[in-house]
Amino acid sequence: MRKLACICSVFVFSVSGLRAATEGDAIRLPSGETAQLQEVIDETSGDVAVARFRFVAPWVASHPDYPQVASDMEALCQDFAVPRIADLDSQPSRIVISLAQEETEFGVASPEITQFFESYSLSDDLCIWEPF
Numbered sequence: 001m002r003k004l005a006c007i008c009s010v011f012v013f014s015v016s017g018l019r020a021a022t023e024g025d026a027i028r029l030p031s032g033e034t035a036q037l038q039e040v041i042d043e044t045s046g047d048v049a050v051a052r053f054r055f056v057a058p059w060v061a062s063h064p065d066y067p068q069v070a071s072d073m074e075a076l077c078q079d080f081a082v083p084r085i086a087d088l089d090s091q092p093s094r095i096v097i098s099l100a101q102e103e104t105e106f107g108v109a110s111p112e113i114t115q116f117f118e119s120y121s122l123s124d125d126l127c128i129w130e131p132f
Contacts, residue, residue, distance in 0.1 A: 027080065029072040033059050037080075038103050042088040049090035053081045054098045054106065061101035061114045070129075073097045073118045077127035085122075095120045095127060 026034035035055040043050050055076065060069065081095045100115040120127035 027055075027076075030075050031064075031068045031072050033057065033064075033068075033072065035072070035076065035099060038100075039106070040084070040088075041106060042090055042092070044090055048094060049092040050094045050096060051081065051085055051088055051090075051092040052096045052098065052106070053077075054100070054104075056101075056103055057099040058101050060099050060116060063114075066116075069099065069116050070118065073099065073116065074120075074127060074129065077118075077120045082122070082125055082127060093122055094130070095122065 026036055028034055035057040038054040038056050041052040041054065043052065053076065076097050076099075077095050081097065085092055085095070096117060096119050098115060098117045100110075101113055104110045104113055104115065119130045121130050122128070
């Protein structure tokens with residue numbers, strides 16, 4: 001198994017995509033639920049640039065219907081993340097969206113916290129779901 005070096009820089013953006021007025025405001029999702037941006041991690045691992053958009057959404061702890069969660073995550077990718085990737089140092093070819101019931105530290109296992117992750121490749125500014 002080969003280990004890849006990870007050079008990570010963290011950028012936190014003010015929230016304004018799926019409509020929130022200021023940083024920390026709730027982002028209204030297609031399902032009617034909300035999420036708040038926790039952080040954006042712009043990282044390069046080998047030759048692949050990845051932008052990780054990490055959101056807090058307490059409602060995920062109530063075991064929602066996964067198709068609803070997937071739809072909300074796709075909207076966060078397309079309507080929130082894609083418009084912001086121009087502000088990153090790298091030009092990512094992959095976006096990872098995560099929803100967690102509460103803030104977590106990146107890279108630290110938190111099995112007591114409900115979290116969802118999805119990965120998307122980018123093609124002509126479109127998020128294309130990539131199963132893990």
